[in-house]
């Protein structure tokens with residue numbers, strides 16, 4: 461406790477304390493690199509926690525414990541030798557706290573506590589590093605835990621677990637103002653063990669951000685897969701699906717962000733699908749859906765005055781409807797009707813009420829969202 465009324469704060473700055481403000485004591489000396497576990501801090505309040513994290517971060521130490529919780533400060537650059545098989549082996553079998561704080565220590569602790577069920581909860585704000593941390597925990601498990609079955613089965617399981625991430629990211633991640641690879645869905649990843657060995661995994665994904673399929677804020681993009689598809693198709697394939705360059709699509713160019721293919725090339729993505737057992741005909745179906753979503757986005761409408769002062773619409777671009785119908789293998793009249801009128805069914809008849817231009821645009825977007833989210837939900841719940 462210091463009785464002084466003058467407190468030295470930083471360098472040569474001083475300030476005078478007012479009456480009743482003298483109950484101050486010096487900050488705990490955390491040394492150059494802070495403490496590895498926040499529970500060692502004498503003062504447990506926001507300022508001291510942040511100060512400790514800063515000291516460590518400034519020294520290239522991005523991980524800190526708070527008891528059995530690991531706090532990671534995103535370095536936004538690869539920290540040399542921080543991960544990899546050697547590091548995974550170093551942490552394998554060591555109890556939490558035996559070595560400096562690390563994500564691999566969390567993986568090791570969870571693995572050591574088997575066979576009772578374990579859960580690693582990774583949370584944080586957008587761009588804080590959840591996706592990367594999830595992949596690192598999986599990399600750790602794939603590196604140090606044997607797969608079940610024969611050597612070939614083990615290799616297949618490990619490869620499938622690691623290939624699932626880029627595939628899910630292609631369909632569920634997008635560039636946002638905060639993160640170039642932001643996950644726009646929640647995921648729950650389960651890894652199954654038997655006798656200490658990995659025998660399978662399951663990813664459940666939920667709450668995909670559907671609005672992004674049809675609209676993007678300035679500087680943001682649609683899901684990576686669209687740009688990867690258009691960047692990777694050959695000329696012949698483009699012709700087959702009636703596709704143009706990415707910047708020609710309303711669903712891709714609204715954010716006025718660049719339309720380059722970005723993260724993963726289409727060939728690698730197809731390779732990942734193959735590894736995960738997506739057949740060639742299913743892959744063909746996936747491209748059909750993606751291409752039809754793009755075609756739907758380029759459909760536009762003209763206002764039409766109907767009898768009795770009623771407003772209706774007519775399609776401005778038959779070609780896009782025909783492409784979507786062809787790719788989805790449904791009659792184009794059906795799409796046309798559903799985008800221009802509301803259908804009400806009674807016992808004896810069907811009533812068609814014309815849509816206004818805003819309603820028609822909503823109907824178009826709703827169809828595109830239903831197609832894409834249907835694809836995301838049913839094709840990408842891999843279970844091994």
Ligand SMILES: Nc1ncnc2c1ncn2[C@@H]1O[C@H](COP(=O)(O)OP(=O)(O)OP(=O)(O)O)[C@@H](O)[C@H]1O
Nearest residue numbers: 536537538586587588589590591592639641642643
């Ligand atoms: N451990 C790390 N080492 C180096 N870079 C990292 C690490 N973790 C994250 N990053 C960098 O930060 C970026 C954002 O991280 P990440 O996508 O994991 O965030 P997130 O929390 O999953 O975000 P969102 O909620 O938007 O999906 C990554 O693309 C990567 O460049």
